[in-house]
Amino acid sequence: AGCSNEAVDLKKEEIEQLIVQLILDRVLKEEFQHTAYTTNAYVVLGPLWKPALQGNRPVKLTSAIHSQDSGDRFKSAKRNQMSNLEAKLDDLRRTISSRNGGVFPHAVLSTEQISLLNCHTPTTIAELEKLIGKVKTDKYGSDIIEVMRSETGSGKDSGDGAKRQKKDKGVVFVESSEEEG
Numbered sequence: 532a533g534c535s536n537e538a539v540d541l542k543k544e545e546i547e548q549l550i551v552q553l554i555l556d557r558v559l560k561e562e563f564q565h566t567a568y569t570t571n572a573y574v575v576l577g578p579l580w581k582p583a584l585q586g587n588r589p590v591k592l593t594s595a596i597h598s599q600d601s602g603d604r605f606k607s608a609k610r611n612q613m614s615n616l617e618a619k620l621d622d623l624r625r626t627i628s629s630r631n632g633g634v635f636p637h638a639v640l641s642t643e644q645i646s647l648l649n650c651h652t653p654t655t656i657a658e659l660e661k662l663i664g665k666v667k668t669d670k671y672g673s674d675i676i677e678v679m680r681s682e683t684g685s686g687k688d689s690g691d692g693a694k695r696q697k698k699d700k701g702v703v704f705v706e707s708s709e710e711e712g
Contacts, residue, residue, distance in 0.1 A: 549590075550574065551646050556590055558583040561643050563635075570635055572642070616652070616682045620645045623678050627671055639671055648675070652683045 541549070553559040560577035563570055582588035624639040631639075640648075644663050653659040659676060660668040668675075 553577075553583075553590060554643050555646060555650065556583070556588070558588070558590060561641060563637055563641075565635065570637065572637070616679075617645050617649050619678050619682055620648060620675070623674060627674060640667070640675070648679065652679060654680050654683065 550559065554561060554574070554577070557577040557579040559574050559580070562573045562575050564573070579588060583590055620640060621636075624636045624645070627639045628634050628636040640663065644667075647662050648659075651658070651662060653662055654676065656668060656672050656676060659672050659679075663675075
């Protein structure tokens with residue numbers, strides 16, 4: 532595989548996908564700062580930034596190239612399908628946040644954790660705990676698993692091979708405490 536130093540024009544969606552991948556690869560990380568009226572999210576260097584910058588840890592981003600025939604309809608349908616689970620998890624964290632009064636939505640699940648859940652689609656409490664940690668799993672696990680199962684159509688074991696294959700690609704599971712930032 533040859534590397535090129537040519538400048539590449541990336542679309543907004545591709546840049547967002549790249550940032551999410553860098554967060555998942557722990558090259559970048561999210562930090563949150565709370566104010567009286569809002570919470571600000573920042574992206575800062577993560578624990579694995581140095582090997583990535585030195586070229587010792589490649590960052591791989593896969594994207595499909597569509598023919599002109601399929602047009603934007605296919606891209607937009609795929610994007611909506613991919614983000615449907617993330618949207619449901621975002622709704623869930625807002626619901627849990629309002630139900631538990633005073634808990635910030637990202638303290639329930641961070642955006643990074645939602646992306647991680649979208650990638651790995653856990654359907655058991657044990658799988659979920661590996662991704663988001665014991666504290667959050669104990670507090671919100673049953674609600675999260677319910678959403679995961681309803682969105683992924685779980686109950687079938689046919690998808691387990693694909694899930695294991697994704698997990699075996701050097702993924703680092705992020706455990707976090709109750710408070711983010």
